[in-house]
Amino acid sequence: ELRGRDQWEQISWDEALDTIEKTLKSASLSDEEKQTATETLQAQITNIELEAELETLIKAKGFVDCVVMLGADTADVTVMTENDALTAAEVTQIRDVILSKCPDVKAQGITVVEVR
Numbered sequence: 001e002l003r004g005r006d007q008w009e010q011i012s013w014d015e016a017l018d019t020i021e022k023t024l025k026s027a028s029l030s031d032e033e034k035q036t037a038t039e040t041l042q043a044q045i046t047n048i049e050l051e052a053e054l055e056t057l058i059k060a061k062g063f064v065d066c067v068v069m070l071g072a073d074t075a076d077v078t079v080m081t082e083n084d085a086l087t088a089a090e091v092t093q094i095r096d097v098i099l100s101k102c103p104d105v106k107a108q109g110i111t112v113v114e115v116r
Contacts, residue, residue, distance in 0.1 A: 057097045074109040
């Protein structure tokens with residue numbers, strides 16, 4: 001496995017929820033600042049969920065494992081392969097998955113790296 005995704009995902013969720021709770025309880029913040037913080041953290045949670053969904057979809061294409069990290073308009077995909085190097089067709093499959101779920105990401109913003 002490339003990374004203990006479930007454990008990492010749980011830590012990210014816990015940290016995000018803890019930060020939201022602390023932010024909302026802060027008496028020194030205005031309602032507008034609390035709203036902005038909540039929206040930012042909600043976007044981070046949505047991003048974590050989308051990364052996990054993309055990883056599942058890519059693995060369903062037959063890849064051993066993968067990790068997806070999304071930026072504002074980029075996607076970095078690390079794919080574990082068993083033996084052979086990724087073919088152009090496999091890279092296209094991976095890019096198609098990303099493009100189908102991430103409207104802000106263009107093909108040139110996708111980086112696919114393989115590890116064995």
